[in-house]
Amino acid sequence: MSKILIVEDEADIAELISLHLSREGHEAICIGNGLQVMPAVLAQQPELIVLDIMLPGLDGMQIFKRLRADTRTATIPVIILTAKGQVTDKIAGLELGADDYLTKPFSPRELYLRISAVLRRVKKVTHVSEIQRGRFMLDRKNMKLFLDGSPLDLTTIEFKLLTTLMENDNAVHNRADLLRDVWGYNSDVATRTLDTHIKRLREKLGAAGDHIVTIRGTGFQFQTELAAPLPA
Amino acid sequence: MSKILIVEDEADIAELISLHLSREGHEAICIGNGLQVMPAVLAQQPELIVLDIMLPGLDGMQIFKRLRADTRTATIPVIILTAKGQVTDKIAGLELGADDYLTKPFSPRELYLRISAVLRRVKKVTHVSEIQRGRFMLDRKNMKLFLDGSPLDLTTIEFKLLTTLMENDNAVHNRADLLRDVWGYNSDVATRTLDTHIKRLREKLGAAGDHIVTIRGTGFQFQTELAAPLPA
DNA sequence: TGTCACGGTGACGAATCCGTCACATTTCAT
């Protein structure tokens, strides 16, 4: 969850991006490309700026330069949007100062991924390809799961579901979130499908399936450390 | 130059390996197969472990499992040595977690080559879940490929194959390496299966399939930037 | 130019995967 400022003149594009980002859990603020950008940045203190650089007017480049020149804003990461075919030397030179850039048309999903990448880089949160949770080890790179050191085959969906649960272990994942994270938001899969896959996962995990806990009325949870059963 | 820990009971073999490795510019440390392995690993922090798994006693397997179970050592690549004819189910199950294995007798040269291969592979591991290569963007986390910003569905194997090629783009991947990296060592898939999947990949990539280049007699290569066709 | 090995391609059958449904079981509020 990060606050992101979108500087974009085309209202529909801005809205599309904004919608997508908020759906992914970010806070998106949109403003047009103009003189009011700097004040907005100072007021909002966004963690990242998406800047559409309208090349004809070069306004975007001016803004970008000013952002970099001002001590208060110089460290805010910027992702630059530019129309296709305008990846000129001007951009190429400028790009060195930007954290990333994207040419239109692009998918909102891709922008989101770039944003995630930049934020992760900036926050210095290294993304590890293996995640360890108690007896479990998830090897994302090879799509393998190890339980107590021995490998276990999962299907694509099972792996993704378990990964989602384990990334935030001991947290409650509600059904809607899980469906969105695993299947994507526009998927029309039935909510019961989730139950089926949970069941299949538990089956494959054997006794360790206990780690997947049902939160009735809400969703599911991966408990790395199981609560000890109460003594009788 | 990498620090390599050799766990081997037979002193002459250990010495042979050690000698050869140091001659090739590595730092080799030898210890016997026993309880002191884990402490040694933690103390030395080797970049790779060569583990002789004395099957009769199963000690090696215990050690290997412990290595994989411990967060501090789970990511250290391990090459397993085993006597010929002991490639049993036990090994087969275990092998999935190892990075490579070699049956005795073997030539020091071969071991060195395997070590180099593993180190090369491991060191190239980007801890970023998205990798960008020209017009392509691989999203490992979501197993998606973006071509010029639009998403493209790949199957598990296709994704893994392409990932392997793209991680070391512009390098030649020979058939044996690809088969091992994508399918695992013990897989008995025919070499032609690789061709079929290459074909399927190219198909899905459409015109951009050109980026997958055949190196006749050797293997395949992913070229991020295509060489411009010579003018007539 | 002819030969042959290597890689490209289309097809096919088996296996797996996956979404859905119906029914069973559990949980919770009343």
Place this chain on the structure above:
DNA sequence: ATGAAATGTGACGGATTCGTCACCGTGACA
């Protein structure tokens, strides 16, 4: 205790995936 809602479970069929094979095209080399 009872009924409704949520979840567990087994089964089914369609879709996808995958490995293999036979045949074809092509490049390398003599």
